[in-house]
Amino acid sequence: MSVFQKKSIDSLAIGEDSADFALMLDRVHCHFGRHKAVTDISLEIKAGEVVCLLGPSGCGKTTLLRIAAGLQKPSEGRVYVGRDLVSAPNGTHWPPEKRNVGVAFQESALFPHLTVLENVCFGISVLSKSKRKSHALDLLSRLGMASCAEAYPHTLSGGQQQRVALARALAPSPQVMLLDEPFSSLDARLRDQIRDDTLHVLKELNTATLLVTHDPEEAMFMADRIALMREGHIVQTGTPTDLYCSPVDPFVVNFFGQVNKHIGVVRDGVVRTPFGQLDARNFSEGSILRVLIRPEAVKVTPLTDKVHNAQSSHILMSRLLGASSLLHVCAHDADGQEAHLHARVPGVFLPEEGQPVSLSLDMSQVFLFQQRNKL
Numbered sequence: 103m104s105v106f107q108k109k110s111i112d113s114l115a116i117g118e119d120s121a122d123f124a125l126m127l128d129r130v131h132c133h134f135g136r137h138k139a140v141t142d143i144s145l146e147i148k149a150g151e152v153v154c155l156l157g158p159s160g161c162g163k164t165t166l167l168r169i170a171a172g173l174q175k176p177s178e179g180r181v182y183v184g185r186d187l188v189s190a191p192n193g194t195h196w197p198p199e200k201r202n203v204g205v206a207f208q209e210s211a212l213f214p215h216l217t218v219l220e221n222v223c224f225g226i227s228v229l230s231k232s233k234r235k236s237h238a239l240d241l242l243s244r245l246g247m248a249s250c251a252e253a254y255p256h257t258l259s260g261g262q263q264q265r266v267a268l269a270r271a272l273a274p275s276p277q278v279m280l281l282d283e284p285f286s287s288l289d290a291r292l293r294d295q296i297r298d299d300t301l302h303v304l305k306e307l308n309t310a311t312l313l314v315t316h317d318p319e320e321a322m323f324m325a326d327r328i329a330l331m332r333e334g335h336i337v338q339t340g341t342p343t344d345l346y347c348s349p350v351d352p353f354v355v356n357f358f359g360q361v362n363k364h365i366g367v368v369r370d371g372v373v374r375t376p377f378g379q380l381d382a383r384n385f386s387e388g389s390i391l392r393v394l395i396r397p398e399a400v401k402v403t404p405l406t407d408k409v410h411n412a413q414s415s416h417i418l419m420s421r422l423l424g425a426s427s428l429l430h431v432c433a434h435d436a437d438g439q440e441a442h443l444h445a446r447v448p449g450v451f452l453p454e455e456g457q458p459v460s461l462s463l464d465m466s467q468v469f470l471f472q473q474r475n476k477l
């Protein structure tokens with residue numbers, strides 16, 4: 103970590119006013135006719151911080167990013183870029199070019215008649231011509247594109263064009279970078295490399311960033327904080343660890359990947375499941391609970407006794423997925439309750455079909471929520 107980065111992270115103290123934020127959305131709403139695309143959203147981003155807007159299609163991510171960029175007027179609420187109030191209910195609305203923001207979208211069109219270097223230099227107005235060129239070359243080299251400086255955009259691959267688009271957006275040293283699914287048109291291997299490079303450049307430049315994605319893995323890779331959205335609202339904001347390990351509701355758990363589900367009733371302070379009894383003393387007797395268990399929470403131990411025992415859980419199928427294996431398990435409890443369970447285990451561990459196993463759970467990845475509706 104550079105001294106520059108450390109300074110920005112150390113400065114995340116509570117009690118700052120709006121001037122400490124590079125971007126601040128304050129109770130922002132956006133309606134299209136009767137449709138509420140964004141409802142009452144407040145979010146702040148500090149210098150050097152990467153915040154991801156994550157959520158399913160249509161939940162309002164792009165609308166919020168466009169509001170920050172000045173491409174969409176909010177119906178209510180205020181937007182600050184640094185100390186500048188750039189959108190407000192009194193009619194204040196600064197256009198994108200007056201805000202100190204850089205914008206890059208999934209398909210960021212480069213100017214076809216300009217070289218890569220000229221494209222990146224285009225938005226820089228404050229420096230002398232020679233400094234403009236060296237600044238643009240520096241950004242291109244940080245993004246691995248210096249050797250293409252004299253090329254024209256049509257001669258570049260999609261991934262190379264996306265790197266140039268990022269360099270062009272970063273070139274005027276904006277206070278805030280706004281990125282809308284900038285990696286989604288790239289194939290998986292290239293995407294991993296470009297997002298890694300982008301993250302390092304954003305951190306080195308100490309640029310506040312708001313990045314839209316529908317991919318939870320991408321959000322966890324890029325973000326210092328994630329704001330998970332659903333139907334125009336923010337459901338939970340926090341670090342990737344907060345959302346993954348302390349989700350506020352089942353939607354948050356489910357959004358980060360497939361989970362095992364069970365519904366049970368609290369009796370004598372526990373809920374019985376085919377995977378064992380779980381402590382439910384925090385819930386009242388008779389409550390109906392939704393039990394959500396991440397596949398990686400399930401520990402699978404082969405039993406040495408290979409004789410099939412009706413009481414023991416057993417393997418239905420094993421699949422190697424690369425870094426991990428996915429095991430389909432038929433789980434039984436002592437009462438004969440049976441359930442199909444997925445376990446994600448590290449490395450090459452592929453027990454045979456029918457192998458009896460014992461199951462245990464890592465409770466840090468097991469979540470209990472009270473069910474509001476009746477069974």
Ligand SMILES: Nc1ncnc2c1ncn2[C@@H]1O[C@H](COP(=O)(O)OP(=O)(O)OP(=O)(O)O)[C@@H](O)[C@H]1O
Binds near residue numbers: 139
């Ligand atoms: N200009 C517009 N006019 C009318 N409705 C709009 C407009 N822009 C967005 N919407 C609607 O607002 C809602 C939010 O759209 P938005 O593009 O912000 O979602 P999103 O989360 O970015 O989705 P995606 O991931 O699919 O891009 C959607 O229902 C969309 O149809």
